[in-house]
Amino acid sequence: MPNLNLLAITTAIAIGTLTRYLLLQDDYRNYPSFPNGHLIHLTVGFVAAALGSVAIPALLNEDYVAVTFLTLAIHQFREVRKMENSSLMNLEDTELIPRGAPYVDGLAKSFEARNYVVLLTSLVTSSVILFVPTFFSVRVGLGAIAGLLFQYFVAHITKDKCVGDVADVFTAAIHFQDSNLYVDNIYLTNVGLPLHQEHILNDGIGIIIEPHNLAAAVTLMNYGSRQAIIHEVARILGVRQYYESRRDSFSHRIGMYILVVENDPKALVQVIEQVPLLESLRRKKILDFKEEQ
Amino acid sequence: MSRDIMAIVSLDANTIRGGVPVFIADSSQQQIEIAEELGRLMRGDVFRLKNGMLILLPRAER
Structure with a gap:
């Protein structure tokens, strides 16, 4: 019989990383760049998904200290924002027409926010798998659907207007x-x-x-x-x-x-x-x- | 942001009162040619005033 916690964590990590990939779609602005920019953000997304997926199993095992890892995640995501900000600002001098500080700030902010979306998606996925009392395979399916629906909903409401x-x-x-x-x-x-x-x-x-x-x-x-x-x-x-x-x-x-x-x-x-x-x-x-x- | 006048290219020497490098041209064609050349050399934008003078300003930072 499979371990429910392990099942919840691995499914949530998979759905969270998939979420980051979906949010990373290459739009017409070609940013972040491929392949290194994509690799960096997918890796950070994987870590965010891992942190989100272990929170609920840790609480259920009365390991309350483990939840403090979420603060570490927030710190890490802020670093992502700073990294994007400084990286883009360094490019400004060589751009024929610079983006401008507000645009750079907006881009950096959206990269930070996307990691929160990944973390929350993993949290939702693992919660559904752990709390819906049904067969294992059904739990996994429902968890995945709930995570993807949540991702779609949040991505929709946080989408920039043009x-x-x-x-x-x-x-x-x-x-x-x-x-x-x-x-x-x-x-x-x-x-x-x-x-x-x-x-x-x-x-x-x-x-x-x-x-x-x-x-x-x-x-x-x-x-x-x-x-x-x-x-x-x-x-x-x-x-x-x-x-x-x-x-x-x-x-x-x-x-x-x-x-x-x-x-x-x-x-x-x-x-x-x-x-x-x-x-x-x-x-x-x-x-x-x-x-x- | 202020943009100081870099140079003036004029057809009439009498209207100029110093303070800025002034180039006097013999004809309209020569006036345009001088302004064009100065614009390239000094990376400036050329503007025409209604009195016929051409002035050079530093290229705007965009």
Whole structure:
């Protein structure tokens, strides 16, 4: 007859590590990098799953001291966050267009949070296996399903919103009045040389980002948001020498022109729509409340 | 963030009152060429004022 505790722990570790793998999906931003970035995070995820899975069996065996290992886990996950933060900040100097501190902070935070998701998923899985009184194989199946459902639920509620969720993004005409460059009716900059004006008119793409409401406008007016947008565009489509963005303080719209290496306006709009809204910059409750009034 | 003027390229020597390096051009074409060259050398952005002067500012940190 199999040992129930062992069964619970091994299943929970497996489900927890699988959770980390699922959360580690390679998105279009290609971060963390493959293979070393993935290996690091899968290994830390495995450790998180192990810590989460032993907590309940330890309590049932009246080994209360073992639960203090959870504090060790929290310390370890904070280290993951610090490691990601410093690693990304070290890269900032060599990036053509840096991510910006708010974006780096958001990325590091989400890596820490994902380890908590793994730990809690393992905890839920082992709890179900230990406390649902039925056959061993059914316990394992129910535990796995409960863990995966929990992971899906938490991943869903912690998923970042994107620029496209809170604003309309569309292309707009670029034009000059004397040497002043406008996208639609938003003034962007002054371009003194005719050659540069010609480049911009021929190859530049004008973009307007129109927030849906005041909360979105306040979020997007932060320079960190715009920095993240330009960074993602540069990483995915490549940016030539010129770009500029400005906010129209009356309509709250953001105007932007950019010369991308891969000159595809549809792809540009899509990339901007998928840029995550940075957690530390997001504004919601007070402004939404006022709008409702 | 302040951006000090690095240089001015003008067609009219009489309108300039010192403080900044000033380059006087003989024609509009020459004015553009000088500004373009200075912009490349000094890593600056060139802006045109309504009075026809071209000014060079350090490239904005982006």
